[in-house]
Amino acid sequence: MKRKKKNEILSRPQRKGLVTKIVRRKPKKPNSARRKIIKIRISGIYKWISVPGVDTRIEKFNKILIRGGNIIDMNQIRHKIILGIYDIKGNIRKSSRSKYGIKKLI
Numbered sequence: 001m002k003r004k005k006k007n008e009i010l011s012r013p014q015r016k017g018l019v020t021k022i023v024r025r026k027p028k029k030p031n032s033a034r035r036k037i038i039k040i041r042i043s044g045i046y047k048w049i050s051v052p053g054v055d056t057r058i059e060k061f062n063k064i065l066i067r068g069g070n071i072i073d074m075n076q077i078r079h080k081i082i083l084g085i086y087d088i089k090g091n092i093r094k095s096s097r098s099k100y101g102i103k104k105l106i
Helices: none
Strands: 014-025 035-042 047-048 063-068 080-081
Touching: 014 047, 035 063
Parallel strands: 047 080
Antiparallel strands: 014 035, 014 063, 035 047, 063 080
16 A cells, blocks of 8 residues: 655645635744634645735635745644635735735726
């Protein structure tokens, strides 16, 4: 029987997944803000993923795209969501738009 890789996500730069659970967790000792974390399913494997930004609307069974990126003050979380792709909307910005590819609002 062939063993699966320990971290299946790292074999590709991005992966598509499905949200199964949404929670908020406390980080390690010196920090105190609660972080939004989601549990996703990628080809039969379940992983905990971080949600960057404020006011990101996520619901159960949304499709998401994830990338690598360690969160230092959270244990066992090694990936982040890419905002603005599939069902997750990015933040609407009025300043510093060129980084985010957002056109000027009229």
